[in-house]
Structure formats: C-alpha cells, structure tokens
C-alpha cells in the first residue's frame with residue numbers, strides 16, 4: 001500500500017478519494033489476510049516466485065525432483081556451499097552461477113533429447129567451477145591466468161572432495177574450451193556444459209553491468225518506473 005499517494009491495491013479505482021480512516025481499515029484487513037495465510041502455501045508461493053526470478057528455463061515438477069535428487073549430495077556439502085562467498089560474473093556468486101548452468105544444461109538435455117547421461121551432466125555442471133577462490137582477488141588467484149588454469153584446479157579439487165567418475169571429471173576439465181586448446185570436450189555432457197556455461201556467463205555479465213549502470217545513473221528499471 002502506498003500511503004503517501006493514498007493508493008491501495010484493494011480499492012484501485014477510487015483510492016485517491018479515500019479518507020485516512022479507510023486507509024487504516026484497509027491496512028488492518030490486509031494484516032488479517034496475511035495472518036490467515038497457510039504457512040505451507042506461503043513457502044510454496046515463495047519457491048514459485050524464486051523460480052520465476054531464475055533466468056531462462058522452467059522445469060516440470062518431476063524434472064525439478066530429479067534435479068534435486070541428483071544434486072543433493074553436492075549441495076549439502078559445506079565446500080560446495082562455500083562457493084556462494086566468491087563472486088563470479090557481475091553480481092552473481094559462483095554457487096548461483098553453477099546452479100544456473102546445471103539447470104539450463106539439464107533442461108536442454110531433456111527438451112532437445114540430447115541423450116546425455118543425467119548424473120554425469122549434473123555432477124559436471126555443479127562442480128565445473130569448484131576452484132574455491134575469488135578470481136578477482138590477485139592474492140587468492142595464484143595458480144596462473146584464471147581462464148586457462150581454473151578447469152584443472154576445479155577438477156583436482158572436485159576429485160579430492162568427491163568420488164566423481166572420469167566422465168564428470170572430463171566435463172569439468174574441458175568446460176573452458178577453446179581457451180584450453182588441448183582440453184577439448186569429448187562427450188555430449190561436456191559439450192552441453194561447455195556451451196551452456198558460455199551463454200550463462202554472458203547473460204550474468206550483461207545483467208550485472210546493466211544493474212550497475214542503473215545504480216550509477218539512479219534510473220530505476222523500466223518495470224519500477226512510476227507512471
């Protein structure tokens with residue numbers, strides 16, 4: 001409710017003529033509606049809105065369940081969760097980035113019937129940037145030029161942390177091709193993650209730059225502008 005303008009979403013048409021007393025009663029009724037909300041429904045609606053905010057693709061209920069099942073082992077690990085501390089592109093942290101790549105890779109595989117092995121695809125996509133440092137920080141990024149070395153660093157750390165199969169290790173090692181010229185993708189899973197990673201990285205970088213530009217100029221997003 002916008003008290004300053006006398007606007008109320010319960011009475012959108014005549015709201016400008018409403019007295020302060022009516023505005024207060026609307027506030028009370030909105031409070032009552034909130035207090036009667038079913039907690040489970042609230043959680044579900046929050047989950048739905050979070051999914052809507054995620055870029056790109058929408059998965060079916062069974063697909064979401066399958067993806068959760070395949071990624072549960074990794075997502076409950078503290079080292080994987082620590083990836084949210086490191087910035088990846090723009091404002092996206094590394095955990096959010098790998099989740100985006102995983103979801104879109106999974107979706108592409110299902111929708112385009114690419115026939116990739118789902119456990120390998122999800123493991124490779126979730127751990128493809130498991131290098132565990134902030135590559136913007138020169139003291140932490142001591143392995144060499146980040147773009148060239150991080151696939152092998154991530155692969156080594158993922159192998160030490162989890163018992164991953166060779167096929168998933170291959171997905172991680174080759175995801176930066178053609179930058180890593182010798183490490184070329186040699187499986188469907190590796191090609192899917194390699195290409196999806198590039199598209200997602202570009203999108204995250206562009207959105208981050210746009211957000212920063214909007215903040216600098218003080219110009220709100222088109223959707224938030226007042227008419």
Ligand SMILES: [Fe+2]
Nearest residue numbers: 128129150176
């Ligand atoms: Fe990467």
Ligand SMILES: [Fe+2]
Nearest residue numbers: 097128129197
């Ligand atoms: Fe990546």
